[in-house]
Amino acid sequence: MEAVSLxxxxxxxxxxxxxxxxxxxxxxxxxxATSHGRMTxxxxxxxxxYSRSGLTYQAGLLEEAGLITRGRSPDDDRATLVxxxxxxxxxxxxxxxxxxxxxxxxxxxPLADDELERLGDIMxxxxxxxxxxxxxxxxxxxxxxxxxxxxxxxxxx
Amino acid sequence: MEAVSLxxxxxxxxxxxxxxxxxxxxxxxxxxATSHGRMTxxxxxxxxxYSRSGLTYQAGLLEEAGLITRGRSPDDDRATLVxxxxxxxxxxxxxxxxxxxxxxxxxxxPLADDELERLGDIMxxxxxxxxxxxxxxxxxxxxxxxxxxxxxxxxxx
DNA sequence: TATTGTTATACTCTATAACTATA
DNA sequence: TATAGTTATAGAGTATAACAATA
Numbered sequence: 297m298e299a300v301s302l303x304x305x306x307x308x309x310x311x312x313x314x315x316x317x318x319x320x321x322x323x324x325x326x327x328x329a330t331s332h333g334r335m336t337x338x339x340x341x342x343x344x345x346y347s348r349s350g351l352t353y354q355a356g357l358l359e360e361a362g363l364i365t366r367g368r369s370p371d372d373d374r375a376t377l378v379x380x381x382x383x384x385x386x387x388x389x390x391x392x393x394x395x396x397x398x399x400x401x402x403x404x405x406p407l408a409d410d411e412l413e414r415l416g417d418i419m420x421x422x423x424x425x426x427x428x429x430x431x432x433x434x435x436x437x438x439x440x441x442x443x444x445x446x447x448x449x450x451x452x453x
Numbered sequence: 454m455e456a457v458s459l460x461x462x463x464x465x466x467x468x469x470x471x472x473x474x475x476x477x478x479x480x481x482x483x484x485x486a487t488s489h490g491r492m493t494x495x496x497x498x499x500x501x502x503y504s505r506s507g508l509t510y511q512a513g514l515l516e517e518a519g520l521i522t523r524g525r526s527p528d529d530d531r532a533t534l535v536x537x538x539x540x541x542x543x544x545x546x547x548x549x550x551x552x553x554x555x556x557x558x559x560x561x562x563p564l565a566d567d568e569l570e571r572l573g574d575i576m577x578x579x580x581x582x583x584x585x586x587x588x589x590x591x592x593x594x595x596x597x598x599x600x601x602x603x604x605x606x607x608x609x610x
Numbered sequence: 611t612a613t614t615g616t617t618a619t620a621c622t623c624t625a626t627a628a629c630t631a632t633a
Numbered sequence: 634t635a636t637a638g639t640t641a642t643a644g645a646g647t648a649t650a651a652c653a654a655t656a
Contacts, residue, residue: 298500299580300457305503306583318622337638343455346462347625352639354623374632374637406582407575415575418568423456425563426463475645494615504648509616511646531614531655 303402310398315391320344320354322391325363325380329388334377336369363387460559467555472548477501477511479548482520482537486545491534493526520544 304319311317317325323344328335341351355378358364363384369375380388404412461476468474474482480501485492498508512535515521520541526532537545561569 299576299583301500302580302583320623338636343458345624348638349626349640350624356639369637372633372637376638402583402586403579406578411571411575414568414571418564418572419456421563422560423459426456426459426559429463429559477646495613502647505615506617506649507647513616514645526614529614529656533615 303399306398306402307395310394311391314394315387317387317391318354321358322388322395324351324354324358325384325388328364328378328380329385334379336372336375336377338375340378358384460556463555463559464552467551468548471551472544474544474548475511478515479545479552481508481511481515482541482545485521485535485537486542491536493529493532493534495532497535515541 308319311319311322315322324340327340327344337348337351337355340355341348345351345354355364355366359366363381365379365381366376367379369377407415465476468476468479472479481497484497484501494505494508494512497512498505502508502511512521512523516523519538522536522538523533524536526534564572
Protein backbone atom coordinates (compact mmCIF):
# COMPACT_ATOMS: atom_id res chain seq x y z
CA MET A 297 0.00 0.00 0.00
CA GLU A 298 2.88 2.34 0.62
CA ALA A 299 4.24 1.70 -2.85
CA VAL A 300 0.84 2.43 -4.32
CA SER A 301 0.55 5.60 -2.28
CA LEU A 302 3.91 6.83 -3.48
CA UNK A 303 3.05 6.00 -7.07
CA UNK A 304 -0.30 7.71 -6.92
CA UNK A 305 1.22 10.77 -5.39
CA UNK A 306 3.87 11.06 -8.05
CA UNK A 307 1.39 10.45 -10.83
CA UNK A 308 -0.89 13.14 -9.45
CA UNK A 309 1.99 15.58 -9.24
CA UNK A 310 2.88 15.03 -12.85
CA UNK A 311 -0.70 15.30 -14.11
CA UNK A 312 -1.30 18.43 -12.08
CA UNK A 313 1.94 20.04 -13.16
CA UNK A 314 1.72 19.26 -16.86
CA UNK A 315 -2.00 19.31 -17.46
CA UNK A 316 -3.70 20.69 -14.35
CA UNK A 317 -5.60 17.43 -14.10
CA UNK A 318 -6.49 15.23 -11.17
CA UNK A 319 -6.02 11.51 -11.61
CA UNK A 320 -9.75 10.98 -11.85
CA UNK A 321 -9.98 13.60 -14.55
CA UNK A 322 -7.11 11.99 -16.38
CA UNK A 323 -8.80 8.62 -16.25
CA UNK A 324 -12.02 10.03 -17.63
CA UNK A 325 -10.16 11.81 -20.39
CA UNK A 326 -8.18 8.69 -21.16
CA UNK A 327 -11.33 6.61 -21.49
CA UNK A 328 -12.84 9.07 -23.89
CA ALA A 329 -9.70 9.66 -25.88
CA THR A 330 -9.06 5.95 -26.19
CA SER A 331 -12.60 4.96 -27.08
CA HIS A 332 -13.90 5.55 -30.55
CA GLY A 333 -17.18 7.33 -30.10
CA ARG A 334 -19.16 8.88 -27.33
CA MET A 335 -19.99 7.35 -23.98
CA THR A 336 -22.85 7.81 -21.59
CA UNK A 337 -22.15 9.15 -18.15
CA UNK A 338 -22.85 5.74 -16.67
CA UNK A 339 -20.42 4.00 -18.98
CA UNK A 340 -17.84 6.64 -18.27
CA UNK A 341 -18.23 6.31 -14.52
CA UNK A 342 -17.70 2.57 -14.40
CA UNK A 343 -14.64 1.68 -12.39
CA UNK A 344 -13.54 5.28 -11.96
CA UNK A 345 -16.04 6.92 -9.68
CA TYR A 346 -18.26 5.67 -6.88
CA SER A 347 -21.15 8.08 -7.04
CA ARG A 348 -23.21 9.64 -9.78
CA SER A 349 -22.90 13.11 -8.42
CA GLY A 350 -19.15 12.77 -8.27
CA LEU A 351 -19.06 12.13 -11.97
CA THR A 352 -21.41 14.99 -12.72
CA TYR A 353 -19.10 17.24 -10.77
CA GLN A 354 -15.99 16.10 -12.60
CA ALA A 355 -17.70 16.18 -15.96
CA GLY A 356 -18.77 19.73 -15.17
CA LEU A 357 -15.17 20.71 -14.59
CA LEU A 358 -13.96 19.01 -17.74
CA GLU A 359 -16.71 20.62 -19.79
CA GLU A 360 -16.00 24.02 -18.30
CA ALA A 361 -12.38 23.57 -19.28
CA GLY A 362 -13.48 22.77 -22.83
CA LEU A 363 -12.10 19.25 -22.74
CA ILE A 364 -15.38 17.41 -23.20
CA THR A 365 -18.88 18.04 -24.46
CA ARG A 366 -22.15 16.73 -23.13
CA GLY A 367 -25.31 16.23 -25.14
CA ARG A 368 -28.54 14.30 -25.22
CA SER A 369 -28.46 10.78 -26.53
CA PRO A 370 -30.64 10.17 -29.57
CA ASP A 371 -31.27 6.56 -28.53
CA ASP A 372 -32.24 7.23 -24.94
CA ASP A 373 -33.46 10.63 -23.97
CA ARG A 374 -32.48 10.06 -20.37
CA ALA A 375 -28.84 9.50 -21.20
CA THR A 376 -26.09 12.05 -21.65
CA LEU A 377 -23.48 11.36 -24.28
CA VAL A 378 -20.01 12.58 -23.50
CA UNK A 379 -17.46 13.38 -26.18
CA UNK A 380 -13.86 14.50 -26.04
CA UNK A 381 -13.14 17.74 -27.78
CA UNK A 382 -10.02 18.32 -29.86
CA UNK A 383 -8.70 20.32 -26.96
CA UNK A 384 -9.34 17.38 -24.68
CA UNK A 385 -7.50 15.03 -26.97
CA UNK A 386 -4.66 17.48 -27.30
CA UNK A 387 -4.33 17.78 -23.56
CA UNK A 388 -4.37 14.03 -23.16
CA UNK A 389 -1.67 13.68 -25.78
CA UNK A 390 0.36 16.36 -24.12
CA UNK A 391 0.16 14.79 -20.69
CA UNK A 392 0.51 11.15 -21.64
CA UNK A 393 4.27 11.01 -22.27
CA UNK A 394 5.05 12.39 -18.84
CA UNK A 395 2.60 9.97 -17.32
CA UNK A 396 4.26 7.05 -19.02
CA UNK A 397 7.62 8.34 -17.94
CA UNK A 398 6.65 8.62 -14.29
CA UNK A 399 5.00 5.22 -14.31
CA UNK A 400 8.03 3.69 -15.91
CA UNK A 401 10.50 5.34 -13.60
CA UNK A 402 8.57 4.55 -10.46
CA UNK A 403 7.04 1.17 -11.14
CA UNK A 404 8.47 -0.54 -14.20
CA UNK A 405 12.15 0.25 -13.97
CA PRO A 406 12.91 -1.72 -10.82
CA LEU A 407 11.18 -4.82 -12.15
CA ALA A 408 12.44 -7.52 -14.45
CA ASP A 409 10.29 -8.30 -17.48
CA ASP A 410 8.89 -11.50 -16.06
CA GLU A 411 8.14 -9.82 -12.77
CA LEU A 412 6.19 -7.09 -14.46
CA GLU A 413 4.26 -9.66 -16.39
CA ARG A 414 3.52 -11.59 -13.24
CA LEU A 415 2.42 -8.44 -11.47
CA GLY A 416 0.04 -7.73 -14.31
CA ASP A 417 -1.36 -11.24 -14.19
CA ILE A 418 -1.82 -11.17 -10.46
CA MET A 419 -3.46 -7.79 -10.26
CA UNK A 420 -5.72 -8.51 -13.21
CA UNK A 421 -6.97 -11.57 -11.47
CA UNK A 422 -7.42 -9.69 -8.24
CA UNK A 423 -9.39 -7.02 -10.05
CA UNK A 424 -11.68 -9.58 -11.64
CA UNK A 425 -12.19 -11.21 -8.29
CA UNK A 426 -13.01 -7.90 -6.62
CA UNK A 427 -15.46 -6.95 -9.32
CA UNK A 428 -17.25 -10.23 -8.79
CA UNK A 429 -17.50 -9.74 -5.04
CA UNK A 430 -21.03 -9.26 -3.77
CA UNK A 431 -21.53 -5.78 -2.37
CA UNK A 432 -21.58 -5.60 1.41
CA UNK A 433 -24.65 -3.42 1.54
CA UNK A 434 -26.82 -3.48 -1.53
CA UNK A 435 -28.55 -0.24 -0.62
CA UNK A 436 -31.31 1.04 -2.82
CA UNK A 437 -30.99 4.07 -5.03
CA UNK A 438 -27.43 3.14 -5.64
CA UNK A 439 -27.31 1.06 -8.73
CA UNK A 440 -26.19 1.59 -12.27
CA UNK A 441 -22.54 2.35 -11.66
CA UNK A 442 -21.20 -1.18 -11.84
CA UNK A 443 -19.85 -3.42 -9.11
CA UNK A 444 -17.49 -0.82 -7.80
CA UNK A 445 -20.22 1.68 -7.20
CA UNK A 446 -22.61 -0.85 -5.80
CA UNK A 447 -20.08 -1.67 -3.11
CA UNK A 448 -20.81 1.70 -1.59
CA UNK A 449 -21.91 1.31 2.00
CA UNK A 450 -24.46 2.85 4.27
CA UNK A 451 -24.59 6.58 5.05
CA UNK A 452 -22.10 7.79 7.59
CA UNK A 453 -24.25 8.70 10.55
CA MET B 454 -4.81 0.62 -10.41
CA GLU B 455 -8.43 -0.41 -10.60
CA ALA B 456 -7.81 -3.32 -8.26
CA VAL B 457 -6.13 -0.98 -5.82
CA SER B 458 -8.98 1.47 -6.07
CA LEU B 459 -11.53 -1.21 -5.33
CA UNK B 460 -9.49 -2.50 -2.41
CA UNK B 461 -9.00 0.93 -0.92
CA UNK B 462 -12.67 1.67 -1.23
CA UNK B 463 -13.70 -1.50 0.52
CA UNK B 464 -11.13 -1.05 3.24
CA UNK B 465 -12.33 2.49 3.86
CA UNK B 466 -15.91 1.33 4.05
CA UNK B 467 -15.05 -1.24 6.68
CA UNK B 468 -12.96 1.14 8.77
CA UNK B 469 -15.60 3.83 8.62
CA UNK B 470 -18.41 1.44 9.46
CA UNK B 471 -16.72 -0.37 12.32
CA UNK B 472 -14.54 2.33 13.79
CA UNK B 473 -15.48 5.63 12.18
CA UNK B 474 -11.91 5.91 10.96
CA UNK B 475 -10.43 7.02 7.67
CA UNK B 476 -7.64 4.91 6.25
CA UNK B 477 -5.08 7.53 7.15
CA UNK B 478 -6.32 7.58 10.71
CA UNK B 479 -6.18 3.81 10.83
CA UNK B 480 -2.61 3.84 9.60
CA UNK B 481 -1.58 6.35 12.24
CA UNK B 482 -3.31 4.37 14.93
CA UNK B 483 -1.75 1.17 13.68
CA UNK B 484 1.74 2.66 13.82
CA UNK B 485 1.26 3.80 17.36
CA ALA B 486 -0.46 0.65 18.55
CA THR B 487 2.20 -1.50 16.96
CA SER B 488 5.18 0.49 18.16
CA HIS B 489 6.30 0.19 21.74
CA GLY B 490 6.59 3.73 22.99
CA ARG B 491 5.79 7.21 21.79
CA MET B 492 6.60 8.73 18.44
CA THR B 493 7.22 12.27 17.31
CA UNK B 494 4.88 13.80 14.78
CA UNK B 495 7.59 13.63 12.16
CA UNK B 496 8.20 9.94 12.73
CA UNK B 497 4.50 9.30 12.69
CA UNK B 498 4.00 11.14 9.43
CA UNK B 499 6.64 9.22 7.52
CA UNK B 500 5.15 7.32 4.64
CA UNK B 501 1.57 8.12 5.62
CA UNK B 502 1.08 11.81 5.03
CA TYR B 503 2.59 14.30 2.62
CA SER B 504 2.32 17.53 4.56
CA ARG B 505 2.92 18.59 8.12
CA SER B 506 -0.35 20.39 8.44
CA GLY B 507 -2.18 17.33 7.23
CA LEU B 508 -0.79 15.33 10.09
CA THR B 509 -1.54 18.04 12.61
CA TYR B 510 -5.12 18.01 11.37
CA GLN B 511 -5.46 14.26 11.66
CA ALA B 512 -3.73 14.14 15.02
CA GLY B 513 -6.14 16.79 16.20
CA LEU B 514 -9.06 14.60 15.25
CA LEU B 515 -7.58 11.53 16.89
CA GLU B 516 -6.80 13.45 20.05
CA GLU B 517 -10.26 14.96 20.15
CA ALA B 518 -11.66 11.47 19.87
CA GLY B 519 -9.51 10.41 22.82
CA LEU B 520 -7.51 7.92 20.79
CA ILE B 521 -4.11 9.56 21.17
CA THR B 522 -2.33 12.01 23.41
CA ARG B 523 0.17 14.67 22.50
CA GLY B 524 2.84 16.06 24.76
CA ARG B 525 6.19 17.81 24.76
CA SER B 526 9.26 15.71 24.26
CA PRO B 527 11.75 15.82 27.13
CA ASP B 528 14.68 15.30 24.73
CA ASP B 529 13.75 17.96 22.21
CA ASP B 530 11.48 20.77 23.25
CA ARG B 531 10.43 21.37 19.66
CA ALA B 532 9.09 17.89 19.21
CA THR B 533 5.68 16.54 20.08
CA LEU B 534 5.45 13.01 21.37
CA VAL B 535 2.36 11.11 20.38
CA UNK B 536 0.99 8.21 22.42
CA UNK B 537 -1.93 5.87 21.91
CA UNK B 538 -4.45 5.85 24.69
CA UNK B 539 -6.09 2.70 25.95
CA UNK B 540 -9.15 3.76 24.06
CA UNK B 541 -7.05 4.08 20.93
CA UNK B 542 -5.63 0.62 21.37
CA UNK B 543 -9.08 -0.75 22.05
CA UNK B 544 -10.46 0.79 18.90
CA UNK B 545 -7.58 -0.55 16.87
CA UNK B 546 -8.13 -4.02 18.28
CA UNK B 547 -11.80 -3.78 17.55
CA UNK B 548 -11.33 -2.71 13.96
CA UNK B 549 -8.42 -4.93 13.03
CA UNK B 550 -10.24 -8.24 12.58
CA UNK B 551 -12.65 -6.74 10.07
CA UNK B 552 -9.76 -5.12 8.28
CA UNK B 553 -7.95 -8.41 8.01
CA UNK B 554 -11.11 -10.05 6.81
CA UNK B 555 -11.72 -7.52 4.06
CA UNK B 556 -8.12 -7.63 2.95
CA UNK B 557 -8.21 -11.37 2.87
CA UNK B 558 -11.45 -11.61 1.02
CA UNK B 559 -10.56 -9.01 -1.55
CA UNK B 560 -6.86 -9.48 -2.09
CA UNK B 561 -5.53 -12.70 -0.61
CA UNK B 562 -8.27 -15.19 -1.38
CA PRO B 563 -7.94 -15.18 -5.15
CA LEU B 564 -4.18 -15.70 -4.98
CA ALA B 565 -2.18 -18.85 -4.54
CA ASP B 566 0.39 -18.84 -1.75
CA ASP B 567 3.34 -18.44 -4.06
CA GLU B 568 1.62 -15.64 -5.93
CA LEU B 569 0.97 -13.73 -2.77
CA GLU B 570 4.56 -14.14 -1.78
CA ARG B 571 5.69 -12.94 -5.17
CA LEU B 572 3.39 -9.96 -4.99
CA GLY B 573 4.88 -9.06 -1.63
CA ASP B 574 8.39 -9.36 -2.96
CA ILE B 575 7.66 -7.30 -6.02
CA MET B 576 5.86 -4.50 -4.24
CA UNK B 577 8.43 -4.34 -1.47
CA UNK B 578 11.11 -3.84 -4.02
CA UNK B 579 9.04 -1.24 -5.84
CA UNK B 580 8.51 0.61 -2.58
CA UNK B 581 12.18 0.64 -1.78
CA UNK B 582 12.93 1.89 -5.25
CA UNK B 583 10.36 4.66 -5.00
CA UNK B 584 11.64 5.77 -1.64
CA UNK B 585 15.10 6.04 -3.09
CA UNK B 586 13.95 8.11 -6.04
CA UNK B 587 15.25 11.66 -6.04
CA UNK B 588 12.42 14.12 -5.58
CA UNK B 589 11.39 15.91 -8.75
CA UNK B 590 11.32 19.32 -7.15
CA UNK B 591 13.41 19.63 -4.04
CA UNK B 592 11.65 22.77 -2.94
CA UNK B 593 12.72 24.47 0.23
CA UNK B 594 10.67 24.52 3.39
CA UNK B 595 9.54 21.07 2.61
CA UNK B 596 11.83 18.68 4.34
CA UNK B 597 11.60 16.49 7.34
CA UNK B 598 8.84 14.15 6.30
CA UNK B 599 10.95 11.56 4.54
CA UNK B 600 11.28 10.80 0.84
CA UNK B 601 7.56 10.62 0.29
CA UNK B 602 7.00 14.10 1.58
CA UNK B 603 9.98 15.51 -0.19
CA UNK B 604 8.45 14.41 -3.47
CA UNK B 605 5.86 17.11 -3.03
CA UNK B 606 5.88 19.43 -5.99
CA UNK B 607 5.47 23.11 -6.64
CA UNK B 608 2.41 25.12 -5.60
CA UNK B 609 -0.60 24.84 -7.83
CA UNK B 610 -0.97 28.30 -9.29
C1' DT C 611 19.98 28.87 10.25
C1' DA C 612 17.51 24.73 10.29
C1' DT C 613 13.94 22.02 12.28
C1' DT C 614 9.44 20.93 14.72
C1' DG C 615 4.98 21.71 14.88
C1' DT C 616 0.66 24.56 14.65
C1' DT C 617 -2.67 27.75 12.63
C1' DA C 618 -5.29 30.19 9.19
C1' DT C 619 -7.09 29.74 4.95
C1' DA C 620 -8.51 28.28 0.59
C1' DC C 621 -9.73 24.74 -2.21
C1' DT C 622 -10.75 20.10 -4.07
C1' DC C 623 -13.32 16.33 -3.88
C1' DT C 624 -16.88 13.09 -2.42
C1' DA C 625 -21.30 11.60 -1.07
C1' DT C 626 -26.27 11.81 0.39
C1' DA C 627 -30.72 13.21 -0.52
C1' DA C 628 -34.04 15.23 -3.24
C1' DC C 629 -35.52 16.04 -7.72
C1' DT C 630 -36.57 15.88 -12.93
C1' DA C 631 -37.33 13.37 -16.82
C1' DT C 632 -37.55 9.41 -19.64
C1' DA C 633 -38.11 3.96 -20.42
C1' DT D 634 -41.47 1.25 -11.24
C1' DA D 635 -36.71 1.61 -12.62
C1' DT D 636 -33.03 4.13 -14.68
C1' DA D 637 -30.10 8.43 -16.15
C1' DG D 638 -28.51 12.38 -14.72
C1' DT D 639 -28.33 16.88 -12.12
C1' DT D 640 -28.45 19.91 -8.14
C1' DA D 641 -28.00 21.43 -3.44
C1' DT D 642 -25.55 20.87 0.35
C1' DA D 643 -22.61 19.38 3.80
C1' DG D 644 -18.41 17.52 5.31
C1' DA D 645 -13.81 15.50 5.04
C1' DG D 646 -9.42 16.10 3.72
C1' DT D 647 -5.23 18.37 1.80
C1' DA D 648 -1.87 21.81 1.04
C1' DT D 649 0.34 26.45 1.13
C1' DA D 650 1.99 30.14 3.65
C1' DA D 651 2.95 32.40 7.71
C1' DC D 652 4.19 31.82 12.23
C1' DA D 653 6.35 30.59 16.99
C1' DA D 654 9.63 28.18 19.39
C1' DT D 655 13.63 25.46 19.99
C1' DA D 656 18.39 23.27 18.34
